[in-house]
Amino acid sequence: MTNTSTIARGGGTSSAPERRRRRSHRPTKASGLPPRAVPYVLLIPGILVIAGLLLYPMIQVVVMSFQKVGLAQISGKRPTEWVGWENYTKIFENDIFWSSLRNTVAFAVITVTLTLAVGTAVGVLLNRLSKRMSTFVIIGIMGAWAVPPVAQGAIWGWLFNAEAGIVNWLLNLLPDWLSQALFGRSDWTGEPWLNDPITIYLVLIMTVLWTSFPFVSVSVLAGLKSIPAELYEAARVDGSGPWRTFWKITFPLLKPVFTVLTILSIIWDFKVFSQLYTLMGGPTVREAFNLSVYSYSEAFRSPPKMGSGAAIAVVLTVILLIVTAIYVRQMVKSEEVQ
Amino acid sequence: MTPLARKRLAKIALNTAGTVVFLIAVFPVYWMIATSFKENDQIFTTEFIPFPTHFTFDHLDRVLTEGVAGNSIWVYLRNSAIVALGTVLVGSLFALLAATAVARFRFKGRTSFLIGLLVAQMVPAEALLIPLFLRIKQLGLYDHLLGLIVINVGLTLPFGIWMLRTFVAAVPKSLEEAAWIDGASRFTTFWKVLFPLVAPGLVATSIFSFITAWNELIFALTLISDSSGYTMPVALQYFFGQRGTDWGAIMASSTLMTIPVVIFFLLVQRRMVSGLVAGAVKG
Numbered sequence: 001m002t003n004t005s006t007i008a009r010g011g012g013t014s015s016a017p018e019r020r021r022r023r024s025h026r027p028t029k030a031s032g033l034p035p036r037a038v039p040y041v042l043l044i045p046g047i048l049v050i051a052g053l054l055l056y057p058m059i060q061v062v063v064m065s066f067q068k069v070g071l072a073q074i075s076g077k078r079p080t081e082w083v084g085w086e087n088y089t090k091i092f093e094n095d096i097f098w099s100s101l102r103n104t105v106a107f108a109v110i111t112v113t114l115t116l117a118v119g120t121a122v123g124v125l126l127n128r129l130s131k132r133m134s135t136f137v138i139i140g141i142m143g144a145w146a147v148p149p150v151a152q153g154a155i156w157g158w159l160f161n162a163e164a165g166i167v168n169w170l171l172n173l174l175p176d177w178l179s180q181a182l183f184g185r186s187d188w189t190g191e192p193w194l195n196d197p198i199t200i201y202l203v204l205i206m207t208v209l210w211t212s213f214p215f216v217s218v219s220v221l222a223g224l225k226s227i228p229a230e231l232y233e234a235a236r237v238d239g240s241g242p243w244r245t246f247w248k249i250t251f252p253l254l255k256p257v258f259t260v261l262t263i264l265s266i267i268w269d270f271k272v273f274s275q276l277y278t279l280m281g282g283p284t285v286r287e288a289f290n291l292s293v294y295s296y297s298e299a300f301r302s303p304p305k306m307g308s309g310a311a312i313a314v315v316l317t318v319i320l321l322i323v324t325a326i327y328v329r330q331m332v333k334s335e336e337v338q
Numbered sequence: 339m340t341p342l343a344r345k346r347l348a349k350i351a352l353n354t355a356g357t358v359v360f361l362i363a364v365f366p367v368y369w370m371i372a373t374s375f376k377e378n379d380q381i382f383t384t385e386f387i388p389f390p391t392h393f394t395f396d397h398l399d400r401v402l403t404e405g406v407a408g409n410s411i412w413v414y415l416r417n418s419a420i421v422a423l424g425t426v427l428v429g430s431l432f433a434l435l436a437a438t439a440v441a442r443f444r445f446k447g448r449t450s451f452l453i454g455l456l457v458a459q460m461v462p463a464e465a466l467l468i469p470l471f472l473r474i475k476q477l478g479l480y481d482h483l484l485g486l487i488v489i490n491v492g493l494t495l496p497f498g499i500w501m502l503r504t505f506v507a508a509v510p511k512s513l514e515e516a517a518w519i520d521g522a523s524r525f526t527t528f529w530k531v532l533f534p535l536v537a538p539g540l541v542a543t544s545i546f547s548f549i550t551a552w553n554e555l556i557f558a559l560t561l562i563s564d565s566s567g568y569t570m571p572v573a574l575q576y577f578f579g580q581r582g583t584d585w586g587a588i589m590a591s592s593t594l595m596t597i598p599v600v601i602f603f604l605l606v607q608r609r610m611v612s613g614l615v616a617g618a619v620k621g
Contacts, residue, residue: 038524039443043451046436046499053470053492054458060469074472122359129356139604140360143367146603148553150571151592155366158373158585164382166369172384189384210366264459271462274555274571281578292556295464299471300560306468313465320460 058317065314069306087311091298096286097312099197100294104316107201107290108269114209115265116258119216124246126217127224134221141214149211153278156207160193167193194279197288207275212268216261223257224250263324270320291316367596374398374590381586397586401594407565407576411591414573417483418552418595421569424487425494425551426544432491433498433543434506438532440499441506442514458496463556466492471560481564489561490551497550498543505539506532542606549599570595 033041065087072078091097122141126134147155160167168188171179176186193199227250235245251258273292280288283297291312299309373381374397376390401411440448470489479485509532517527533540555571562568568576574595577588 033524036445039439039445039448042435042439045432046439046495047451049432049492049495050454050458053489054461054466054496057466057469057473058461061465064468069468074475125352125355125359128352133353133356137356137360137363141363142604143600144363146549146600147367147596148549148571148599150553150555150574151370151596152366154574154588154592155370158589159366159369161585164384164585166386169384169386210363214363267460271464273464274553277555278575278578282575292462292464296467296556296560299468306472310465310468313462313468316462317460317465320462324460 061310061313061317064307065311067307067310069304069310071303074304074306083307087307088315091308091311091315096289096294099287100289100291100312101315103197103201103288104270104290104292104319107205107272108266111205111208111212111269112262112265114205115212115216115269116262118209119213119261120220122213123217123220123224124250126221138218138221141217144210145212145214147211149274150278152207152211153275156203156210156275157194157279157281160203162190162192162194165193194281195285197285200276200279200285200288204272204276204279207279208269208272212265216265219257219261220254223254227253259327263327266323266327267320270316270323291319367600370589370596371593373585374593376586378586397590398594401587401591406573406587406591407568409566409568409573411570411573411594413566414568414570415594417567418569418571420483421486421490421554421558422548422551424483425490426548428487429491429494429498429547430540430544432495433502433547434533434536434540436495436499437502437506438528441503442511452500455496455500459500463493467556467560470557474561479561481562481567483562483567485561486551486554486558486569489557490547490554493554493557494547494550498547501546502536502539502543505536505543508539509535545602545606549602552595552599 066082066084067073068081068083068086073080122137126137129137159165162168168191171183171188171191172186174182174186179186179188193203231249231253232245235249240248271292272290273296276288276290276293277283280293283289283293289297295309295312295316298312299306372389375393375395376387377392377394377396380387380390380392403410405411405413439445440452474480474485474489477485479488513535514527514531517531522530552569553571554569558569558572559575562572565573565576570591574588574591577584577591
């Protein structure tokens with residue numbers, strides 16, 4: 001691009017600063033755009049992508065949840081057929097829907113709570129470690145965060161493998177009487193962790209907790225670093241213990257950070273797909289489905305039932321919307337009160 | 339106990355806790371790598387063998403030559419790389435343009451656009467999956483990596499804009515104004531002044547998009563049916579379908595899939611965290 005052109009910027013849209021510049025004989029390059037249009041032009045590709053790949057499909061999925069979309073409709077042999085609320089009433093009658101819903105919600109509640117608790121504890125710990133030690137621990141936990149979800153599923157599936165998994169080896173190390181008293185058994189070899197919904201979720205919770213606490217820790221650490229040390233000194237002088245200091249100083253000051261972390265965790269944990277899919281080795285154990293896997297397996301089974309898959313996806317989206325909206329509202333409210 | 343002794347004890351306790359956290363975080367990854375270099379009799383055992391005493395490259399060799407589902411793991415790694423790089427190239431450009439718009443200009447609809455970006459974070463991929471599957475089929479992009487690239491651009495763009503926006507906003511506006519006064523055109527100002535300063539942020543955002551696309555499973559699972567077009571996350575599933583699961587091969591493939599991501603991740607982790615929570619900390 002050359003700047004040799006000296007054509008003054010014309011047109012009636014020029015704003016005050018531009019007029020000033022023109023008075024000072026600023027050599028300018030003609031740009032065919034009025035300044036007001038620039039941001040919109042810059043946004044065009046982004047808006048097209050978001051509208052075409054997110055907004056429009058979002059509307060489409062709602063529409064499809066009221067249609068019958070089977071093989072005949074996909075291949076265009078038959079026109080789309082409106083079925084009203086039938087997809088919804090059918091999934092509401094299905095036991096798998098209710099177990100999926102229960103699994104989704106229970107998993108999210110437990111995992112979000114654990115992630116925030118463990119993540120915050122580790123964040124506080126990191127803040128008290130020496131610089132070198134905290135860097136060392138951060139690199140380690142970042143490694144856990146970075147592992148691809150599918151690899152996470154493979155790794156934890158291997159750790160909990162029935163025949164040769166290290167978890168069974170570890171449990172076999174327990175003294176027989178203790179293992180007997182706690183779990184009613186002493187030999188763990190062959191324990192099929194990944195065949196039963198409850199134990200699948202036990203493994204899934206550990207997997208997701210393992211990979212998601214680092215983000216909370218690092219964010220909390222970043223927040224803690226921004227709190228002036230004088231506050232803590234003052235608290236110590238006033239005789240405040242560590243527990244009290246955390247709830248009276250650290251937590252209120254980091255509340256905005258916790259808000260974001262909680263919302264993000266809820267959003268992420270409600271939609272867990274890859275880890276669960278890999279741990280189960282595909283959509284196998286129907287009782288262990290969550291809404292994501294259930295929607296996928298309905299829509300892409302043979303013969304496909306895309307309408308009912310869409311209805312399940314809509315239910316999941318509505319739940320996410322409600323949870324996030326309630327949470328954001330409460331946060332806004334409590335900010336106003338203070 | 340003297341205060342000094344107590345202080346020392348506290349330090350030991352803290353360092354021990356730190357080490358425990360480190361070990362818990364790292365062990366599963368270590369176990370994956372260790373397993374991929376163990377011989378089968380050391381893998382399929384009820385004993386605990388902390389590290390491979392008979393180091394073997396058999397599993398790596400096997401996944402790279404025989405592979406799974408009819409192709410070498412190289413094919414799947416290449417497909418994943420194509421999808422991820424394609425996503426980054428297209429996505430970064432779009433994200434940079436949009437981020438500049440929202441960080442540098444005040445215009446009608448700006449707030450709605452930002453809220454839209456946040457809402458987009460929440461939309462589950464499963465909700466988009468069915469309509470997009472049908473659309474991709476209509477467009478003839480089914481079984482094409484290009485289809486996956488398009489989808490991944492859509493999935494990563496909202497967050498990319500959101501993250502990049504803070505980097506653009508951090509560049510002092512006076513620099514651009516100075517260039518502007520010196521007679522630089524809008525494009526030159528953007529390219530010569532803003533771009534170099536935003537480049538680190540752009541790298542961070544790109545790596546984030548790369549990782550997201552590299553890890554994406556559900557669309558890759560539904561939009562590709564020919565095994566030569568599988569990406570790594572899909573290919574890995576095929577090891578589980580086999581009788582007598584080959585854990586050496588699974589762990590070797592997982593290692594190959596994980597290494598690039600972990601390296602990238604460690605490079606940008608600090609920026610990524612600041613991008614994610616920036617809005618919260620700065621208000």
